[in-house]
Each structure stands twice: as C-alpha cells, then as structure tokens.
Amino acid sequence: MKKFINDPDDVVREALAGMAAAHPELRVDLDEQIIVRADAPRRGKVGLVSGGGSGHEPLHGGFVGLGMLDAACPGEIFTSPVPDQILAATRAVDGGAGVVHIVKNYTGDVMNFELAAEDAETTVESVLVDDDVAVDGSTWTAGRRGTGATLLVEKIAGALAEEGAPLAAVAAVARDVNERSASFAIALTSGTTPAAGKPGFDLPEDEIEVGVGIHGEPGRAREKLRPARDLAARIVEPILAAKPLEPGSQVIVLVNGLGGTPLLELYVMFNDISRLLADAGVRVVRSLVGNYVTSLDMAGISLTVCRVDDELLRLWDAPVRTPGLRWGA
Amino acid sequence: MKKFINDPDDVVREALAGMAAAHPELRVDLDEQIIVRADAPRRGKVGLVSGGGSGHEPLHGGFVGLGMLDAACPGEIFTSPVPDQILAATRAVDGGAGVVHIVKNYTGDVMNFELAAEDAETTVESVLVDDDVAVDGSTWTAGRRGTGATLLVEKIAGALAEEGAPLAAVAAVARDVNERSASFAIALTSGTTPAAGKPGFDLPEDEIEVGVGIHGEPGRAREKLRPARDLAARIVEPILAAKPLEPGSQVIVLVNGLGGTPLLELYVMFNDISRLLADAGVRVVRSLVGNYVTSLDMAGISLTVCRVDDELLRLWDAPVRTPGLRWGA
Amino acid sequence: MDADLARAWVAAVATSVTEHAAELTDLDAAIGDGDHGVNLRRGFDAVVVALAGFEADTAGAVLTKTGTTLVSKVGGASGPLYGSLFRALGKSLPGEVDAVAFGDGLRAGLDAIVRLGKAAPGDKTMVDALTPAVDAFAAAAPAGFAAAARAASAAAAEGATATTPLQARKGRASYLGERSAGHQDPGATSTALVFAALAAVADA
C-alpha cells in the first residue's frame, strides 16, 4: 500500500489539521474533532449537523459553510463518529432553534447519533438518509445505505435552514429529498484503507462489483466488465425500478466518482446516463459530475437521481459556500 | 485495464458530449471539439483560449466560463489539440480585442498552437506556462513543463480579461503569474491511458517516482516511499530552491491531486506542506486543495506555489463561474 | 469479581484485541468495512489509559468506566454496542460481586445490546456469541466464577464459529445478502475473545 500518510492511526487528525490550515474561513476544533462554520451558532437559525466515517471526502467536512452544514463530525476512517463529537457539534451550532442531525443509515452511525441525541441539551430532529437501492430495504437487512443523496439532503436542507425556516420544516425537507432520491453504485476496484493496508477485496481484470456501498465493502454481485453504455444501463435500471419516474419528471442528477475514477470517465458515463434518462422521458434539470461522496481511492461510480419540484430546485440553486460545493456566493 | 469507457478511440469525444449534457451553460461544439463560453465572443473583451491533451480534467474544459477561459480545445488523451481546433476556438472568442493563447510548454502544444496562431485572423498573444521545476530549464531539455500553475494563470488572466483589460495587459499578467510560480510532483502509481490499457510504468510497492509530469511519464528519479512529512519536504525543497521566497512573501498554494489520490491524503499533505512553508517564513494567503490538474488516475500529488502581490490576490479572488472552479458567482 | 479482577479482565481483553486486530480486521474486510480490529484496539487502548488514572473500589465502577470510554472512543457499530454491554454490566453490579450477580450483570449487558442494536440470535452478529455465553455463564454460576467463565468462553467461541454459514441480517454484512454466508462474523469473534479473556483471568 502506498499512501500520502504519516501513520495510519493519525490520518484523520492530520487531515483535519490540514483542513484547518487550508480553510481559515471554517472553525476546526482539533480536540473535539469537529468542523464548524465560523459564524455558528447563529441565533434563531436551525443548526445542521452531519458526520460519519472519514474516507468520503469532501463529504461531510467539505460541505460545512453558508447554505449547507453548520458542523460536521468526521469519525475514523469508515467508522462513525462517537457521541462526544456529535454532541460537541450539536452544542456548537445550537442557536436556540433546534438542531437537525443528518444521519446516513448505517448501524454505527444510527446508534452513535442516537446516543448523542439522547444527551443533547437542545431539540434534535434526526433525519435518516437511505437512498442506496442496491440494498433491499426489507427487515432482512440493516436497511438501505445512505450514499450520494446525502449531498442533496445537506444542500437543500441547508438552504432552507439558511432562510430561517423552523426545525420541523428543515427536517421535513431533508426527509422529503431523501424520499425522492435513489442511488446505485458500481466499482472497478476496491479502495484501500490506511489501517488495512491492502484492498478490501480483489477483483480480476475483467470483473466489477455491482451495487457497492461507500465503505470498500463488496457489492451485491460480481459481474463482467462491460462498455460504459451497458454499465450506465445497469445503474439506471434499478434506480428507475425502485423509484419510478413519470415521463416529464424533473430530476437533479449526481454522477459521482468514488475517488479513483478520472473525471473524464465520469463525463463519458454522464453522456450515456443522460441519454438513458432522456429516453425514459425524464428531464435532467441540474447535474453535478465529480468526486463528492467517495470511498477513498475506489475506482467506481455512483448515480443519484432526485425528483424535484420548483421549490426544491430553488433551494438547490440557492447560494452555497463550502470547500466542496460552492455557487452564488 | 478497467475503465468506464466504450471505445478507447471515442473517450474524448464522448466525454465532450457528456460535458455538453452536464453543462448547458457552456457551448460545446462536438464537430470542432471545443468548449466555449455561452456569451462568447464578447465585443471588446480579450479572448482567453487554452487547451492541451485530455486526461487532465477539470483542466482545461472545466475552467471555461465567467472570469476564466473563454474557450478550451481538448486534444486526444495526452496529445495536444490540432491547429484546426485551436483556430476554431480562437475564432469563437475573438471579440475584436485579440486573443491570448495559454500554452503549456510541451513540444506538441507549442507547435500546434504556433501553427494555429500563424493562421489566426486576429492578434494572438501566446503565453507559455512552464512552472515544473523538476525539469531543468537548460537547453538540454525541451524546457520546464507546464503543470499546476496553468490553473493560476488561467484564473488570474481570466479575471483581468473579464474586467476589460487590453491584450498586452492580459498577456503580461499571465506571464507574470507563470514567472512567479513553481511546481513539483510525486507519483505513487502510474496512470493508465485507455489506449495503452496498462500503466505507463510499474512501480514496486515501496517506491515512488519523484519529479513526474502530468502525462504518465516516469519522473526524474525513483526513490523509496516515505512518510507524508518527508515527501512534503521532498516537494517543498526544490520549489523553494528554484524560486526562493523572502520571508514574509505572500503565496497562493495549490495542493493538487493527480487523479487517483483521495482528498483525505491531500489534506494530510497540506498539513505538512503548510507547516514547512510557515517554517520558511512564507505566508499562505490562499490555498486550493483538490484534483484540478490531473493525470488520469495517477496516484500522486503536485504542489504549486505562486508568490502574489495584492493586485494578483484581488484578481484571484474575483468571481469565477466554471464547472471546475467557482466562487463569488 | 472485585475491582482488581475487573481491571485484569479489561487489560487482558486489550492485549487480546491488539494481538488479534489484524484477524478481526480481515474478517471485517470480507463482509464489512475492514475496521473492526482497529476500532476495538483503539477503544481498549483508550480504556487502559482511562483506567490507569481512575480510582475505583468496585468492579462495577471499573466496568462502567470501561463502557463509557468505549462509547466515546470507538465509534462505528461496535463502540456503542460494546460500550453499552460494559456500561450496563458495570451499572448492574452490586458492591460485592459473586458469580450469580455477575451472570445477571452479563444478561443486563446483553439486553442493552439488543435494545440498541435490535439483533436477534441468528442475525450473524455479536449477539450470536454473547447470547450462549450469557446463558452458559448463568447455568454454570453455581459452580463458581471460574467455572462459569470457562463455560461462557466455550459457548462464545462456539457461537462465533456458528455464525459462519449464516446470512447476515444486521450490520454492514447484511448488505451483502447471500454473499455474507461463509464468513465468520467479526463482532461475534471479538466477543469470543472477551470471554476467553474473562476465563483466563478468572482462572489465574
């Protein structure tokens, strides 16, 4: 394994120190391991906190700032944060109007956020993100995973919170965005965690993992590598099957790299994906192509499709100023 | 080789079609293979054109838009564009005030841009970017390569052009930024071009290439892998040696991933790099951390340091609205 | 169990977890995200530090502190789960702890884990090792603490092994569906280590 690190145990802390140095406009608390908006807490504003294991950058720390998160608490790599961090973040952003926890649906994340919410001194609304339709949502599993839609939930709920909406409304729009979203991912290679020092799984030169998550875990099935247009169909189909879209539906599309995929290939895939969506009568009104919700250096791609109405679109377009996502400000 | 492609020969064209679909705010001409600002040509505005081989995304196509490039012409992968493309781009952005060609210093790029400039119907100022101090600039080589500083040149010259400055001034500021910049890169792995289908070079598990460019070529030397803080020093030293900085100098710093490096590791490196620069008495006034000038899926990192004065900083901070770089707009 | 034995137990778990960290991580890489060993090592390292500066007269206080530390240092699924186990166990222990009281405490720990994680036996989680261990401890408690610990350890090891053919229904491994079968559950494996450590210190 070759990585730009000093010690596998120090990666998260040192990266956080790097973020502090690179983004003086944020407040990074190295003791509490949280990243906070410089102007938090804002009196009367609902606070937005998210977090999860590290290794998904720019999610979540890169999404702290105006119009998005008020704070993020990064856990160790692929390990949810601990309640203390979450509590510290909750306190740091509590402006008296309550705090929304945006929690990706993983057993560890759910439990740690739950423990923190129990101890919080303010009203906390927890919003679960579970958009990954590769996992069947039945009681046979821990439920669908939270993946790419997290970015959309954080952006849109962040915009509404920025406007001064009350706790219930911010939580509601976050849940609504999650409900309207579906994601599916394919990996060409596994990523390598600094601690393990070797790829999470090995894949032959002509095979891919289909239906992977963002933690280096194998997917639902191993299949043969195929041309981009076939892989695009392999991704689009389960998404449209899980959350059917009426012809004419407006969607925001996120074509997301899992960390090791060149942007050039993401655009090749976007080309095929957007054609398939057009064939299905779906109108892509906004799109984002890049590495946003990653799995370290995994070569792979995820697609998130979120059906939006004009109000959600307005919130999507609202100004955002974070290290990882920025427009209008 | 596993890639999200249909046919190695079609990658660039399909990615361009993907860009067209993803960025309706740009004008992508699939026949001429150019990406142009929607409002080009703007009467009286100096046009900014850049281009080069593909595989470096978001450079250059991702930097077309308000406050940066007016057009980009992407060549085949790692192959400079042809004169026809460059001419078409030059024509498309010629608002009567002349056009600046921003050319990375590679034999192919220089010759193709030269041929295009000869045939151009407008006044063309060519600006050569050659910031890579890994290559000695003597007559024993083709000269220093153009790498990370290209982003700074395009951003700052783009801001000045946006303000309506005349051709000579835009070219001058572009040359000035190049002159003030130095870059150096290290690779942990080679990238893989779709055409070759295998890595450009093989590296043992404990070795790295030092002084690499952005075309998958081997570097100046092969060395042992070391901790991030040692690699940071290995990068900072030649930069400070080539372009010494007085204590108190203000610099913009770009810590750039070569495509396959997780953002987490870039921040670990930024942490060590910013400490070294602080030790040298240098003041980092702005920084950018991410994958901006890439070499397909190469795992590696480059550092660009550019000494700035207040005017350059003002231009850096000016609004920019492109797919790959955006703020203030 | 007194405070010293509790400390010895926790220290033995810490040593064992460090020794087996790579193995636990490999098991987790196969059907999870490859961090279980790292998580527990980080957690128990922190516990060792925390206990070193912690004055306590009772096993209950030591184990409660252990649980609290795990919750605040581990994260992931195993942090809250193991944290709750030790916290509930510690809190339920009276001043004087005999085998029966300890058995009751273990059951309280199991209940806490199930309350939090909602896993049932057969879901391919640590519950599959913990449940038989708790049962075996209670059943053997009349024979004394050491005997009960030995029985619990054997039962936990057996429970861990028995997770191999199962399809996971909780935690990350459940995402794999049928592909989760054929691998031993990392959390059940670490639970077996916890009881092996208990048996070892109880015997000493």
Added chain:
Amino acid sequence: MDADLARAWVAAVATSVTEHAAELTDLDAAIGDGDHGVNLRRGFDAVVVALAGFEADTAGAVLTKTGTTLVSKVGGASGPLYGSLFRALGKSLPGEVDAVAFGDGLRAGLDAIVRLGKAAPGDKTMVDALTPAVDAFAAAAPAGFAAAARAASAAAAEGATATTPLQARKGRASYLGERSAGHQDPGATSTALVFAALAAVADA
C-alpha cells in the same frame, strides 16, 4: 514518383503504422507519454480517408494533402512534424518527379521539421532517422528511385537504432534526463517505418 506511387506509399505507411502501433506506443510509454502509435494510426487512417475522396494528378498534390491532413488530425509533437515533412515534400515536388527531385523534396521536408522542432542530430528524435535517410537517398539517387529508397530505408533503420543509447534533448523524453538513455526513440522508429514503406512500394 507519380500520384499512384505516392498513394501507394502513403497507404503502405498507413498499414505499417497500424501494424506497429502497439510497439510505437510501448516505446513512447517508456520515455514519453505512450501515445505515438495511437497518434500516427489516427493520422494515417484519416489520410487514407482524405485521399480516397481526393482527385490529384501529381505526387506533389497527394503528399501535400497527406501533410495537411496529418497536421489537422494528429496533434501532439508528431502531427505538426510529420505533417510539415509531407507538406514541404509535396509542395517542393515538380510535376514530373525523378529520384533527384524527390531527394530534394525530402531535404525540404527535413528542413521544415528542423525549422519547427529545432532538433539537431543526436537529440534523440525522428531527426536522427530522417537526416541519414535523406542523405542516403540523395547519395543513391543517381542509381534510380528504388535503389535510393532502399538506401534511405536502411539508413533510417540504422539511425533509429542508434538513438537507443542517446540522452534525449528534445521532446518529452528530455524530461527524463539520463533515464531516457537505453530506449529507442519512438519518432525515429516510425520514421524508419515510413522509409521502409517507401522502399517496399518503390520495389514493387
């Protein structure tokens, strides 16, 4: 050389470049960016298409068209260089082309490449194969076209081989410094293919 022979030559180059594309690309991967074979194949494929729909009575017109097409389709270093070679060659040819006139044309091509690329012999570029080829062609021209082409081909091949020990001073390979020594230059190698094709069609 008449228009048909010129077409035959260019077609033979196209075939040869396709056959050797992988080899050229591998040579370029070692000391460049691994695209030389792909570049030339793309270029000569385009030339074949362009010439198919192109009416021309003279070798000069055919070769000028070849050069123009290469310039507008190849890119990179080799596009302008080979493009200029064929363009200058084509433009310099009179209506009737004998061996001496062709030899002069080749020299005009070499001059164009050197004007554009500023490489000298020994810099480890295509110039190292082209220069001896042009000299050999001129020297053997009195013996007739086929003999001159054979001599040029042999000289180009030798020139290409002789680039191996050299340290590059132009093009991407120069970035490698001393590490560029020990590898044959891809551009010199493709130049040898161009003259081998010329010898083959001249003999036929």
